[in-house]
Amino acid sequence: MDNQFFFDIGWIVLPLLLGFVFGQWNEKRHFASILRREEELRTMMAFSSRHIPKGIEASDPHLVIGSAVISVDYFKSFLAALRGIFGGAMSSYETLLERSRREAILRMKQKARELGADVVFNVRLETCPVFASGGNNTTRSIEVMAYGTAIKAPTFRG
């Protein structure tokens, strides 16, 4: 075994290791932050129903948007590539999508709160992969946006 061999192996293993350590740490921290903010925004409800129910007092509708672009780490994309061979649920991507989605919804709710609204109706979610230009190494990240109509409605005031 010469040094060249270890050098070559190192270039493959190092990003995997970095991805594993920092990716896990990052995800854990993000989920903790999501849970904390979800608790804070518990009273701000969001509904996916298309119509604002008749008979409730509602005023001041505003379109609110929240979005997040989140990248997968190297270790996860490696796992996903393996999954691509054997098939099955890509749990490494599932958590990525879940936290992006929850983040987007949280940001939307935060905007609604800043506007002084009480509830968000007709929430829609949109997901789109984002790729970087140049090189053969495509960026694996996704954008999730959540949008809806925030209204002031005393009925839903928490």
Place this chain on the structure above:
Amino acid sequence: MFVSNVEIIPGKHIAKHLGLVHGSTVQAKHIGSDFMASIKNIFGGELKGYTELLETSRTEAMERMLKEATALGANAVVNVRFSTSSIAAGAAEILVYGSAVVLEDGAGG
């Protein structure tokens, strides 16, 4: 101008329908944020540069839609939908569309 993604606004009714209005932008990312993105691809985490970029282009697309609606004489755009697609590596198209209407106070109609 009033923008919403519900069809019926409480306390108001649609006096006139003016048809579909839309606005779109095709946005490319610049080298700097691409470089950051490739680093983030190893460590994972949010790409703040991209989030902001897409937000800006979404605002831009919305402004274009509103301009079209204003030209038609509308005072509101209802039933707004967003759509994003990666049309090529490094570029994304953002489309916003909705129905331009004239809203008047009072229920029914």
